[in-house]
Amino acid sequence: MTVVTRFAPSPTGYLHIGGARTALFNWLFARRHGGKFLLRIEDTDRARSTQEAVDALLDGLSWLGLDWDGEAISQFARKDRHAEVVHQMLERGAAYRCYCTPQELEAMREEQRAKGLQPRYDGRWRDRDPAEAPAGVAPAIRLKAPQQGETVVHDRVQGEVRVQNTQLDDMILLRSDGTPTYLLAVVVDDHDMGITHVIRGDDHLTNTFRQLQIYHAMGWTPPEFAHVPMILGADGAKLSKRHGATGAEQYREMGYLPEAMRNYLLRLGWGHGDAEIIPTEQAIEWFDLEGIGRSPSRFDFAKLDNLNGHYIRQADDDRLVALTLPLLEKRLGRPLSEDERALLARALPGFKPRVKTLVELADGAMFLFAKRPITPDEKATALLTGDGKIVLRTLSDLFASAKDWTAASLEQVVRDHAEASGQKLGKLAQPLRAALTGSTVSPPIFDVVEILGRSETLARMEDAEKAP
RNA sequence: GUCCCCAUCGUCUAGAGGCCUAGGACACCAGCCUUUCACGUUGGCAGCACGGGUUCGAAUCCCGUUGGGGACGCCA
Numbered sequence: 352m353t354v355v356t357r358f359a360p361s362p363t364g365y366l367h368i369g370g371a372r373t374a375l376f377n378w379l380f381a382r383r384h385g386g387k388f389l390l391r392i393e394d395t396d397r398a399r400s401t402q403e404a405v406d407a408l409l410d411g412l413s414w415l416g417l418d419w420d421g422e423a424i425s426q427f428a429r430k431d432r433h434a435e436v437v438h439q440m441l442e443r444g445a446a447y448r449c450y451c452t453p454q455e456l457e458a459m460r461e462e463q464r465a466k467g468l469q470p471r472y473d474g475r476w477r478d479r480d481p482a483e484a485p486a487g488v489a490p491a492i493r494l495k496a497p498q499q500g501e502t503v504v505h506d507r508v509q510g511e512v513r514v515q516n517t518q519l520d521d522m523i524l525l526r527s528d529g530t531p532t533y534l535l536a537v538v539v540d541d542h543d544m545g546i547t548h549v550i551r552g553d554d555h556l557t558n559t560f561r562q563l564q565i566y567h568a569m570g571w572t573p574p575e576f577a578h579v580p581m582i583l584g585a586d587g588a589k590l591s592k593r594h595g596a597t598g599a600e601q602y603r604e605m606g607y608l609p610e611a612m613r614n615y616l617l618r619l620g621w622g623h624g625d626a627e628i629i630p631t632e633q634a635i636e637w638f639d640l641e642g643i644g645r646s647p648s649r650f651d652f653a654k655l656d657n658l659n660g661h662y663i664r665q666a667d668d669d670r671l672v673a674l675t676l677p678l679l680e681k682r683l684g685r686p687l688s689e690d691e692r693a694l695l696a697r698a699l700p701g702f703k704p705r706v707k708t709l710v711e712l713a714d715g716a717m718f719l720f721a722k723r724p725i726t727p728d729e730k731a732t733a734l735l736t737g738d739g740k741i742v743l744r745t746l747s748d749l750f751a752s753a754k755d756w757t758a759a760s761l762e763q764v765v766r767d768h769a770e771a772s773g774q775k776l777g778k779l780a781q782p783l784r785a786a787l788t789g790s791t792v793s794p795p796i797f798d799v800v801e802i803l804g805r806s807e808t809l810a811r812m813e814d815a816e817k818a819p
Numbered sequence: 820g821u822c823c824c825c826a827u828c829g830u831c832u833a834g835a836g837g838c839c840u841a842g843g844a845c846a847c848c849a850g851c852c853u854u855u856c857a858c859g860u861u862g863g864c865a866g867c868a869c870g871g872g873u874u875c876g877a878a879u880c881c882c883g884u885u886g887g888g889g890a891c892g893c894c895a
Contacts, residue, residue: 361895393895469821491893518822526893533895557823557890622832625843646825647888654831654845705857780854792856
């Protein structure tokens with residue numbers, strides 16, 4: 352049997368990070384088994400389902416590198432088929448018409464709650480003669496659910512989960528306006544699309560009982576289910592806007608690499624022995640449902656940062672330049688020239704091991720393009736007084752007469768001077784760093800000197816000397 | 820409120836009754852490396868929620884308590 356999985360988000364305007372992990376698991380499982388990964392947009396709520404909202408979803412998935420097979424399917428477009436199935440159920444006596452008004456149902460629920468009961472439809476139209484139907488009321492169609500026994504979900508993550516059928520009521524399948532409800536649409540679509548494995552958030556676990564009843568009523572074979580525990584915020588509460596970034600594209604903006612996100616999301620709720628760094632190729636080889644944990648996990652930025660730093664170090668230089676370019680241009684408010692791009696490319700290796708995100712990379716590289724005189728930060732300024740100025744004067748002279756402008760030879764010049772004058776190298780390097788980068792933290796300073804070039808270096812040193 | 824699920828270091832996890840003196844990773848602390856900060860490397864801190872069982876033996880099985888999460892719509 353060929354594996355067919357799906358990701359079925361409703362368009363909320365962005366790809367929720369929990370949804371992203373669900374999509375990743377489905378994608379991985381399909382790729383692992385040489386199956387298909389389908390995408391279905393649950394767009395039956397017309398108000399929310401704008402084109403922008405759908406595009407945001409697709410963008411998020413594309414960024415994460417989760418490619419789906421075939422065209423994305425619109426659930427809304429399938430509403431006639433959903434209605435058709437409900438009418439089949441009506442014909443075979445598995446469903447019935449309910450003429451209750453929303454007000455009547457609300458009153459009923461209110462009464463039940465007052466008695467401390469679980470609010471449930473009491474089945475008042477289940478066996479009632481349709482001839483008693485009030486005139487002018489369009490009926491909703493409900494499932495004639497079993498009233499005895501129990502419904503059991505054999506879940507690949509949660510195990511065997513059972514509920515008494517008395518806990519479930521006769522759910523609405525088709526609204527009085529003829530549109531299908533979510534529970535029904537999902538089942539029909541999953542069946543028609545040939546989905547073999549439904550991997551989704553465990554907020555759907557209790558929905559599964561009702562969906563199973565629909566499968567049974569139609570005589571369809573249900574797919575395998577795997578309900579993945581949810582992702583919580585650092586404080587253990589359900590992940591929400593309050594926790595900051597909930598959308599995948601926000602992570603892109605914060606400078607995370609898609610491969611780092613994939614690795615992080617994979618390890619959040621799934622494990623394979625002691626493996627931590629799991630590139631996607633390896634993940635496809637290893638991914639299984641057995642490795643999914645059963646308890647909810649908390650989102651941890653520190654670990655994401657660590658992973659992102661790792662993947663930045665691994666990343667190809669040209670790619671990093673391309674990704675950082677727009678961030679720099681936004682900061683500078685102008686495009687980078689060819690020369691400046693080359694400068695960035697040469698400086699990149701120095702930044703790679705010291706940044707966790709592309710944003711940090713862009714921030715760190717800004718000094719390269721700053722207009723003279725640069726503005727040193729507080730700590731750097733402190734290094735550029737008294738002794739610092741003397742150091743710069745001396746180094747300026749040494750550099751000015753240097754015949755070979757390379758990091759190695761310039762470093763040798765400074766080292767020789769340090770030794771001759773009995774000073775520690777750091778004593779000389781720090782004022783230099785402050786003068787050239789405006790900071791006390793930077794890539795190796797002689798690399799910076801080489802990359803900046805003779806004239807810019809000497810000019811910045813002079814600026815710092817002259818500064819009050 | 821009713822029903823369902825869950826419970827190992829601060830966080831993510833390994834653990835399928837004896838391989839557990841509970842392992843790894845992140846974070847944190849210290850040493851080394853070093854021109855800064857990182858990277859790298861060495862070491863350290865830190866956990867089986869609690870209470871009962873079952874068993875020769877329990878982090879692992881059972882029950883309860885507590886705590887957390889989810890579901891209860893003519894939303895998805």
